[in-house]
Amino acid sequence: MKLQSILATHVKNAVKEKYDVEIDDFEFQPTRKDFEGDITLVTFPMLRQVKTNPVKLGEDIGKYLEENVSEVSGFNVVKGFLNIVLSDAYYLNFFNEIKDKKDFGLLPPETSAKGIMVEYSSPNTNKPLHLGHIRNILLGFSVAEILKAAGNKSYKTQIINDRGIHICKSMLAWKRFGNEETPDSAGIKGDKLVGNYYVKFDQEYKKEIAELIEEKGISEEAAKAEAPILVEAKQMLLKWEAGDPEVVALWEKMNQWVYDGFEKTYDALGVDFDKNYYESDTYLLGKDVVNKGLEKGVFYRKEDDSVWIDLTDEGLDEKIVLRSDGTAVYMTQDIGTAIQRVKDFDINGMVYTVGNEQDYHFKVLFLILKKLGFDWADYLYHLSYGMVDLPSGKMKSREGTVVDADDLIVEMTETARKISEELGKLDGYTETEKEELYRIIGLGALKYYILKVDPKKRILFNPEESVDFQGNTGPFIQYTYARIQSIIRKADFDFSKPAAEDYELHDKERELIKQLQLYPETIQLAAENHSPALIANYTYDLVKEFNSFYQNVTILGTENISEKTLRVQLAKSVGEVIKSSFALLGIQVPERM
Known part of the structure; x- marks a missing residue:
């Protein structure tokens, strides 16, 4: 009780x-x-x-x-x-119960419980992943881990946007200017190669627009519509939809380059998925559901044969779900994909990790699914998040001014290297050990800097600031963990015996136990609020409390064996909670720093 x-x-x-x-x-x-x-x-x-x-x-x-x-x-x-x-006895009893539990705070999933699916990343196959994707990926992966730690079954998924005019733009630019270039011949990842041609398309498109305006004297709007390269890209899309063998073969080849590139980035970030969905497979889903909804009166047909839903009574507007020619819109696909996922997995809830510019879209989607009579629609959640900005301003994919995810990972590792070497604390490390440490610190800095902020807030990302070894940063917490491991390595005595009930707690011991007590509750709150920030900031508070403890009491130097035993046990438990909580954020902790 x-x-x-x-x-x-x-x-x-x-x-x-x-x-x-x-x-x-x-x-x-x-x-x-x-x-x-x-x-x-x-x-x-x-x-x-x-x-x-x-x-x-x-x-x-x-x-x-x-x-x-x-x-x-x-x-x-x-x-x-x-x-x-x-009483001290109350705190000691609690601590003695949890001190040897490596899974303290984590709940196993109920055997009868249905799962929750978390969708994140969901990139387009016309460009590499960038800093904006990184926030999405880190949030989605962490929320899936937190939901699992809170006693749920969780499944990770993405829907890869592998069709549409944007894909055809990259394909056409490669066909015109690529000279059969491949990722191997160019020596770069496939997603980067395809992204380069997306930028190339935009450059050529702008040239053609300027030429049409100058030569024909037409408006910019007309020139944009008439530019030959765009007209050809639209024709390519029609051929793809018609199953043209040549276009489909090119689409398959270039998309595979991108998938291979994405996998390398995901591996570097340490994230995974239980299933990938592809828009080329799902874009026709939902049409049959709309037709059934028409029969039930959920939707209505306009004179031009387009199909709509009226949500004005709910404070929203009217929303199209089928065009007059019978083709689907994104809303139709999302309706069908949600239904398909419930068929594919034993789930009764979904979390969509998508930027806050899509807030309205998800309000409409969830309401439509409720009106269609799906009980699980009550358990849908839009994990809405703010943009990531850089000191230099907003990123633009078409102009090639995005911060590439792979480049950022490398930059973070290099920043960690530079700061670590300046601090000069790596004597005795092999070069291989140093490189692994730089990677762990750099990625930890990146992930923590992004995840410690409430998802709804916009972030100004500063790589240098994130790798600071002081303050509310990943490296500061990782350093504390490494310090704790050093204490444990030096503890050359048996510290397994529980403290006696009449042990009088030092104020700093008591405060540390109180902070440890909060961990299970913090996991549950983070799961309820879909907020890794609650885990991140709890961990920072725990580390601050430990460092205050470390500075105010003697751990290994005390002559009192009861004090020494309890204090090493406390340090060990704090280290295990840091490791556990950071795992929920997808962050590794080094044994030495």
Whole structure:
């Protein structure tokens, strides 16, 4: 039984015994740092039922708890706040229960529970992954891991946008200007090669627009529509849709180059997927569902034969789901794909990791699925996130001004190398060990910098700042973990024995145990809120508490074996929680730094 439940029962008993009143309106909160105590009972709401003043009420309840609850060792009342002091034995009992649990805070999935699918990344096959994708990927992967740690089955997926005019632009540019260039002959990753031709298309397109305006004297809008390279790209798309063998073969070849490139980036980032969906397979899904919805009156047909849904009663607008020629729109595909996923996996919920520019789209999608009668539509969530900016400004794919994901990973590793070498703490490392450490620090810095921010907020990403070894950064936390491992390596005695119940806790020991207690609750909150930031900032708070402990008490140097044993155990548990929480963020921790 949780301590708050025990206290709640006794608070009710105390008020019943003293005032003969049944109460149900009260709340607990953590005691503020500037007051003595661990849990605070707010008495003000009770005064609606109990006729007394808040200080007296607090005193009466405090005395009752001190006499009747073994976990309570004292109390104080500040105005209407009853600050309850918990016994050292309570904290030691808790710590002794969890100190040897490597999976502390993590819940196994219920055997009968259905799963939650998390969609993330979902790139286009006309360009490599960039910094914007990295935020998406890191958020989606971390949320899937957090949901799993909270006791859910979770599945990771992406839908690869492998068809459409943007793909044909890269294909046409390669056909015109590529001279049969391949990733091997060019010595670059396939996604980068295809991305170069997407940029090349845009350059040629702009040239043709300028020429048409100058030669024909037509408007820019007309020139954009008439530019021969765009007209040819549209014709190529029609040929692909018609199954033209030559176009389909080129599409398959160039897309495979991109898939191979994506896989290398995903491997470098340390993320994975349980299943890939491809838009070329899903773009026809949903049409049959729309037709069934027409029969049920969920949708309606306009005079031009297009099919719509009217959501004005829900504060939205009218939304098209089939064009007049019977072709699907993105909404139709998303309806069909969601239904297909529920058929493919034993799930009753989905999380879509997509930027906040698509907020409206997902409101409409979820509402349509509800209106179509799918129960699981109540468990759909749009993990909406803000853009990532650089000090130099916004990124643009067509102009080739994006920050390439692979280049950023390399830059982060190089920044970690530079700062580590300046600090000069790598004596005795082999070159291979150094390179691996730079990679772990660089990636940890990147991931933590992005994930510590609430997903809804926009980020200004600064690589140098992220690799700082001080403050709220990944390397600072990784360094603390490595420090803890050093302590454990030096602990040349048996520290497995639990502390005695009469051990008197130092304030810093108590505070550290209190911080460890918060880990399971933080995982659950992070899962409920789909927010890795809660895990990241909890870990930073834990590390700050540990460093305060480290600076204020002697760990290995104390002559008192009970103190030394407990303090090494505390350090070890903190290290395991850091490793566990960072794993939920997709971040590795080094044994030495």
